[in-house]
Amino acid sequence: LARKDYDVIIIGGGHAGTESAWIASQFNLQVAVITMPNVGIATAPCNPAIGGVGKGQVVRELDALGGLMPILADKAGIHYTLLNSSKGYAVRSTRTQIDKDLYPKYARELLDEKSNIEIIEDKVTGVVRDSDGSFIVSTKDDYFHSKKVVVTTGTFLNGKLHQGSDVNAGGRMNSMSSTGLSTLIRNIKTLGKRFKTGTPARLKKSSLDYSKFTEQKSDHKAFNFHWKNYGHDRNLDQVSTYITNTNEDTMNIIRDNKDSSPMFNGQITGVGPRYCPSIEDKAFRYPDRNSHHVFLEPETMEGDSVYPNGISSSLPKEIQDSFIKSIDGLEKVEFHSYGYAVEYDVVDTMYLSNTLEYTEYEGLYFAGQVNGTSGYEEASAQGYIAGVNAALACLGKEKLILNRHESYIGVLVQDLITNKRDEPYRLFTARAENRLWMREDNTYYRMAQYRLSLELNEDIDIFLKSYRKDYDTLIGKALDLTLSSNKETLEMMKVKGYNSFKNTMTLQKLITSSQKDPYSTLLDFIDVKEYNPILVNNVAIDCLYQEYIKRHEKENEKIKEMEKISINWKSLCEESNISFECRQRIKEIRPQTFGELKRIEGIRPATLAFVLHVVK
Numbered sequence: 001l002a003r004k005d006y007d008v009i010i011i012g013g014g015h016a017g018t019e020s021a022w023i024a025s026q027f028n029l030q031v032a033v034i035t036m037p038n039v040g041i042a043t044a045p046c047n048p049a050i051g052g053v054g055k056g057q058v059v060r061e062l063d064a065l066g067g068l069m070p071i072l073a074d075k076a077g078i079h080y081t082l083l084n085s086s087k088g089y090a091v092r093s094t095r096t097q098i099d100k101d102l103y104p105k106y107a108r109e110l111l112d113e114k115s116n117i118e119i120i121e122d123k124v125t126g127v128v129r130d131s132d133g134s135f136i137v138s139t140k141d142d143y144f145h146s147k148k149v150v151v152t153t154g155t156f157l158n159g160k161l162h163q164g165s166d167v168n169a170g171g172r173m174n175s176m177s178s179t180g181l182s183t184l185i186r187n188i189k190t191l192g193k194r195f196k197t198g199t200p201a202r203l204k205k206s207s208l209d210y211s212k213f214t215e216q217k218s219d220h221k222a223f224n225f226h227w228k229n230y231g232h233d234r235n236l237d238q239v240s241t242y243i244t245n246t247n248e249d250t251m252n253i254i255r256d257n258k259d260s261s262p263m264f265n266g267q268i269t270g271v272g273p274r275y276c277p278s279i280e281d282k283a284f285r286y287p288d289r290n291s292h293h294v295f296l297e298p299e300t301m302e303g304d305s306v307y308p309n310g311i312s313s314s315l316p317k318e319i320q321d322s323f324i325k326s327i328d329g330l331e332k333v334e335f336h337s338y339g340y341a342v343e344y345d346v347v348d349t350m351y352l353s354n355t356l357e358y359t360e361y362e363g364l365y366f367a368g369q370v371n372g373t374s375g376y377e378e379a380s381a382q383g384y385i386a387g388v389n390a391a392l393a394c395l396g397k398e399k400l401i402l403n404r405h406e407s408y409i410g411v412l413v414q415d416l417i418t419n420k421r422d423e424p425y426r427l428f429t430a431r432a433e434n435r436l437w438m439r440e441d442n443t444y445y446r447m448a449q450y451r452l453s454l455e456l457n458e459d460i461d462i463f464l465k466s467y468r469k470d471y472d473t474l475i476g477k478a479l480d481l482t483l484s485s486n487k488e489t490l491e492m493m494k495v496k497g498y499n500s501f502k503n504t505m506t507l508q509k510l511i512t513s514s515q516k517d518p519y520s521t522l523l524d525f526i527d528v529k530e531y532n533p534i535l536v537n538n539v540a541i542d543c544l545y546q547e548y549i550k551r552h553e554k555e556n557e558k559i560k561e562m563e564k565i566s567i568n569w570k571s572l573c574e575e576s577n578i579s580f581e582c583r584q585r586i587k588e589i590r591p592q593t594f595g596e597l598k599r600i601e602g603i604r605p606a607t608l609a610f611v612l613h614v615v616k
């Protein structure tokens with residue numbers, strides 16, 4: 001067999017794998033993606049939607065970092081929503097429903113355009129270290145050499161599919177399964193438990209009674225994800241989604257069939273995502289509640305398939321048939337496919353470093369659902385971190401590590417590597433200590449330092465350089481502007497709907513006290529024609545939060561210093577002032593700093609106070 005050499009081989013062409021390949025290729029390295037045949041590139045086996053609370057922020061961070069997901073999301077977006085639009089800017093997040101056929105098609109096209117990415121459709125059967133330090137990645141009939149390897153195998157490792165009492169090997173329906181992690185790569189530690197996720201049935205659009213649903217139109221105010229598409233002009237025509245609800249009959253059918261539920265009769269032992277529960281979970285976790293929303297989301301523009309969000313299930317087909325037909329508007333529903341659950345192996349992420357490299361196996365990285373996360377965005381974010389660091393390591397350059405006080409991707413990575421996973425991990429804005437600063441609107445400003453440190457010279461780098469410069473000029477102008485209560489100003493303000501004031505008023509104070517949104521207020525007083533509207537919006541909202549930002553900056557400096565304090569985890573394990581449970585967690589996780597200790601789930605405030613007292 002001819003030997004073929006690459007700089008980076010990525011195993012798996014899902015969301016993590018494509019993002020890894022995309023960023024690694026920007027360094028002009030030779031990249032291969034080896035991925036199972038007949039699975040497709042960056043396909044969406046579950047809800048075809050990108051973004052959401054906390055996740056929308058990640059997609060924008062990827063955009064500022066030169067990632068792929070935001071480009072694809074805009075190309076294939078068919079329904080946009082700005083979630084939490086009535087709440088503060090920190091928790092507002094964009095979500096777009098994607099056309100599930102077009103998204104992978106565009107992903108494949110964009111990767112194919114890169115002459116240094118090769119996509120190889122084959123199943124990887126083993127990864128070993130060669131004598132020269134490189135890796136040998138083998139398939140049944142071939143083998144490849146690579147300096148670095150990124151494993152992004154999603155739900156496929158030792159994957160087991162459940163639908164009622166039917167159990168089959170596979171990473172998802174109608175696909176092959178992969179061997180377990182320990183067979184694929186020796187001596188990698190898996191979590192002691194397996195994880196599980198599930199998906200609902202797919203319904204035929206033509207069989208639904210739309211007169212019984214509430215319509216939700218695509219929100220024209222939500223901004224596109226990719227900076228080049230700034231604004232609201234969509235690439236594709238937009239479609240509506242619809243809402244209906246489960247009822248007493250629905251939930252009783254499920255409750256009456258508890259014995260047939262693989263999740264409740266002992267057949268499935270894997271732990272599922274708490275924040276994305278199946279309908280069986282809802283039935284038994286909330287026995288008094290019968291009405292749960294079901295969002296009917298078209299999966300494609302052209303096709304006839306609808307995704308009923310909220311009723312994922314692994315009950316037998318005939319029970320799914322009957323509970324779904326009890327829902328308003330779904331009485332005559334016809335099915336494309338039925339729901340199922342998948343159980344799979346997960347890496348123990350405690351063995352990964354903050355570049356997602358396996359600490360005991362230099363050059364081997366893990367990213368995506370194989371790390372015990374759920375969600376396409378979490379997968380892409382990790383794919384980026386693993387891919388960029390694999391590339392930087394090939395070139396002997398400094399690692400890229402995102403700070404958790406500056407980015408959601410930083411929060412995600414640090415949470416993963418400093419905690420043993422008890423359940424699938426998903427991002428929320430509440431996971432970030434610094435969320436007033438980590439907003440969607442200021443993403444380019446926040447992330448510029450990281451992207452520019454890569455010293456690449458793509459369009460995004462040119463954009464970010466001028467963004468930072470313009471930001472400094474515009475925020476300077478805005479914060480320096482003081483209005484005087486002369487006749488002309490007061491009259492103009494009256495016409496524009498502002499209250500009058502005595503003596504002087506700073507523009508920043510006006511922004512915080514005005515009923516108008518910050519963007520419009522800024523526009524009323526400063527000529528911003530020469531600036532990019534993304535930047536103007538960012539500056540206006542930063543003016544609104546200026547006091548918090550200053551306070552947070554000070555507090556964060558203190559927190560950052562405190563977090564860096566080294567601790568001796570071994571001596572803490574001997575400490576009788578620390579509870580047995582806390583000592584157990586410390587022994588398991590071996591924190592090196594106070595920050596790492598603080599983030600261990602289950603560590604009590606009293607333990608933290610004691611440790612601070614001892615180390616100070």
Ligand SMILES: Cc1cc2nc3c(=O)[nH]c(=O)nc-3n(C[C@H](O)[C@H](O)[C@H](O)COP(=O)(O)OP(=O)(O)OC[C@H]3O[C@@H](n4cnc5c(N)ncnc54)[C@H](O)[C@@H]3O)c2cc1C
Nearest residue numbers: 012014015016035036046124154156178198368369375379
């Ligand atoms: C049934 C189901 C239900 C889901 N439900 C949810 C949900 O409710 N909420 C949610 O957030 N997420 C859900 N997901 C998860 C979502 O699909 C993932 O979060 C996301 O796809 C993870 O991306 P990834 O790149 O890590 O893995 P994947 O997208 O799964 O990609 C893995 C890739 O690796 C390839 N691969 C695997 N093994 C090998 C091998 N040995 N050799 C070569 N290639 C290999 C596969 O072909 C695939 O292309 C669900 C997934 C499934 C299958």
